[in-house]
Amino acid sequence: MxxxxxxxxxxxxxxxxxxxxxxxxxxxxxxxxxxxxxxxxxxxxxxxxxxxxxxxxxxxxxxxxxxxxxxxxxxxxxxxxxxxxxxxxxxxxxxxxxxxxxxxxxxxxxxxxxxxxxxxxxxxxxxxxxxxxxxxxxxxxxxxxxxxxxxxxxxxxxxxxxxxxxxxxxxxxxxxVDVDTFRPIDVDDKDVERLGFSNESPNLFFLSVLDDVHEYKGLDVLLEAMSLLVERDGTTPRLVVGGGGELKPEYESLASELGVSEFVHFTGYIPDEDLVTAYNIADLFVLPSLSSDQEGFGLVVLEALACGTPVVTTEVVGVSDQIVDHDLGSLAQVGDPESLAETIITELPHSNKQIRGRELCKSQYxxxxxxxxxxxxxxxxx
CATH class of the missing domain: 3.40.50.2000 (Glycogen Phosphorylase B;)
Incomplete structure (x- = not known):
């Protein structure tokens, strides 16, 4: 055709x-x-x-x-x-x-x-x-x-x-999802540092274009959740925010206002060759989407799962039912920083690489x- x-x-x-x-x-x-x-x-x-x-x-x-x-x-x-x-x-x-x-x-x-x-x-x-x-x-x-x-x-x-x-x-x-490209790989300590992740604390990863069209991805909620995680006893996770856009300076200012700049790294645009590495470094991929009208599917969630990385997201993401049914991560309440922080804390101890997520991607997606x-x-x- x-x-x-x-x-x-x-x-x-x-x-x-x-x-x-x-x-x-x-x-x-x-x-x-x-x-x-x-x-x-x-x-x-x-x-x-x-x-x-x-x-x-x-x-x-x-x-x-x-x-x-x-x-x-x-x-x-x-x-x-x-x-x-x-x-x-x-x-x-x-x-x-x-x-x-x-x-x-x-x-x-x-x-x-x-x-x-x-x-x-x-x-x-x-x-x-x-x-x-x-x-x-x-x-x-x-x-x-x-x-x-x-x-x-x-x-x-x-x-x-x-x-x-x-x-x-x-x-x-x-x-x-391209399961040949997005797959589990071994990562080097130098890659961890180069991409802004930590070798000493758990790593969270968020990926989106940072503009007004994609505000529904919920980065502001995630930054507020990070401020709650900072206040807790224990090690604060490191959050790496991938993606560029005109709102990047505003999100950086918000991180500063919330007192979490020390624990958040904004990478800007991540080249394709580094994206798979970033997914593999992360202990959790986090996508706290806010709007079912605008969040059609959440392709980045599939990319993370294909790399064997568990996810924390919300019910508005298209594969949220599969995440629950196959125990591939957890769902937080939409627009609720406290729920998101609790969900991250609950999920991190179980963030060993999930081969089930990759198998789901290969068989159905x-x-x-x-x-x-x-x-x-x-x-x-x-």
């Missing part, structure tokens, strides 16, 4: 949708399909056209962002041209512009349209009014135009305010199994 993917951005840009599109497209190519990605040229060093892991990537200039969505004047015409060559178009929410014009191109050309609905589109302050207006207009057109709407966890059909009327064409297609499911969905639509 000739598959056209239209995320707003693609690696080397960092983000959940970007990683999903890359990893799924790579696997679809290995299954014998031709995949073209049409996206924004979000980084100056990115080439306009290149092949990444067998995926043909074509990038367009943008004129800026609206609510973290790159606006590409050439996109409407370009997606229409590419749609005429494609057997199927696969676009993504929450990225207006690319999703909406992909839906229009699908209508004009008669090409089947798949929408992966990663999470609701919401905003803060005045942006919330813009998001609400979009959700009641263009989003409805895009979802109505879709031949299939994919969600990454079954609970999302109930928790989202916008999917109920389209329930008959909603199907679950889980996120995956590999990209190969997800891509095979998606291939059958495409074939039915074509």
């Amino acid at each position: 000739k598959i056209l993917q239209t995320p707003v951005r693609f690696p080397p840009y960092i983000g959940g949708v970007e990683s999903y599109t890359h990893d799924m497209s790579k696997e679809l190519v290995e299954l014998g399909n031709e995949v073209t990605v049409l996206c924004a040229k979000a980084k100056e060093e990115s080439a306009y056209e290149e092949t990444i892991d067998g995926v043909d990537v074509k990038r367009l200039d943008d004129i800026g962002k609206v609510a973290q969505t790159n606006i590409m004047p050439q996109f409407p015409i370009s997606v229409l041209q590419h749609a005429r060559q494609a057997d199927i178009i696969h676009t993504h929410i929450p990225t207006p512009w690319t999703a909406d014009f992909s839906a229009l191109a699908a209508k004009i050309t008669g090409t089947p349209l798949v929408v992966t609905y990663h999470n609701d589109i919401v905003g803060n302050g005045s942006i919330d009014h813009v998001a609400s207006a979009y959700n009641h207009t263009a989003l409805r057109f895009t979802l109505a135009a879709a031949d299939k709407i994919l969600i990454t966890q079954p609970d999302y059909l109930e928790s989202s305010d916008h999917l109920h009327r389209y329930a008959e064409k909603v199907e679950v297609n889980s996120n995956g 590999s990209w190969k199994s997800s891509a095979n499911e998606l291939t059958h969905i495409y074939q039915r639509l074509i």
